[in-house]
Amino acid sequence: CSRNSCSRWFRTRTDQSPQLMTQISLIRPIHLDDGTDGIQRGMAKFPRDIDKEIASKMSQLKKMPNERALLSMLVTQIGNWDPDVLVGHHAWGHDIQVLLTRCVEHKVRMWSKFGRNRRTDLPNKSHFSTGKDWAIAEAISGRLLCDTYLSAQEHLSETTYSLTNLAK
Secondary structure: OOHHHHHHHHHHHHHHHHHHOOOOEEEOOOOOEEOOOOOEEOOOOOOOOHHHHHHHHOOOEEEOOOHHHHHHHHHHHHHHHOOOEEEEOOHHHHHHHHHHHHHHHOOOOOHHHHOOOOOOOOOOOOOOOOOOHHHHHHHOOOOEEEEHHHHHHHHOOOOOOOHHHHHO
């Protein structure tokens, strides 16, 4: 192929990529109502005006009633998208481990969709604990993990590798 036709193909493919990109943002309520004796009771609640804010400014944001529902939706969406690459900042050292641990804690049977090996049996609660890189690698097998925190440490000389600092 000539240089001009290759650059046109690349430009055309790049121009289409935003149409192929999707995202979801999931939230759940965090705090429960405190009773008069300081004990948490009742249902966790969202702020009163959140529905109006979501409708007007954040159409990709979805409210989930609890953490188990949030994790189930996230894992289902990863399974539907079936990405080759998972990207995150400090994903290997923290995020993937937390997500997998919380899936086990809440008995989310689809936890294995973080990788491509389908398993329905839940590992024990300490399976993904700190220092068990082999368990995390096994759980996400079949997908590549791009960790911008680790990549920045390899390629840049900075004093801090926070996402805020790297963006500056």
